[in-house]
Amino acid sequence: GENVEQHPSTLSVQEGDSAVIKCTYSDSASNYFPWYKQELGKGPQLIIDIRSNVGEKKDQRIAVTLNKTAKHFSLHITETQPEDSAVYFCAASPGAGGTSYGKLTFGQGTILTVHP
């Protein structure tokens, strides 16, 4: 089955700095890679996702890059703010087709702390 490794486990930055979280996956059949933000006592919320036919996707301060050959993808947050502090999870999923979504395998999570 799929195995997703996520690093670092904790990340501390100053407000305004950038934060980068990296994930690697093992199953070459995976073609959908979402990123989730989980706040304390809450469920994960999708913040950005990317499919394997795209190398990069950006949404305001958040971007995701994908290197399908190397089987790794990264989350980039620019101009971090204290409210970005949370646990971030990457995930990988195979899909039966170009737009379908399969079972998610999650990374171990990264605790991001943004100091004001």
Added chain:
Amino acid sequence: GAVVSQHPSWVICKSGTSVKIECRSLDFQATTMFWYRQFPKQSLMLMATSNEGSKATYEQGVEKDKFLINHASLTLSTLTVTSAHPEDSSFYICSARMDSNQPQHFGDGTRLSIL
């Protein structure tokens, strides 16, 4: 849109009792719901996949007689932890999707504490 609600959000009960957790899709019909378990400071581990009107598919190592899943309608799935013991204490999270061409939307989880 795409709101998933879980109830209860927090439950404490004695060892040996059974606990039922509900997962509802509030503004869409969910053909598939997923149940995850998350231990403190750990990742989400998929327990089972539930399709409306059929039996749930459990992941390896998850006891189907211990964790009963019912998905009787397109907006409701339930997880019953039978004869719960302290080691079952965890954060249980459900997700739902309309169909295989839509992403999963997660509920806010249920904190289960077994004394």
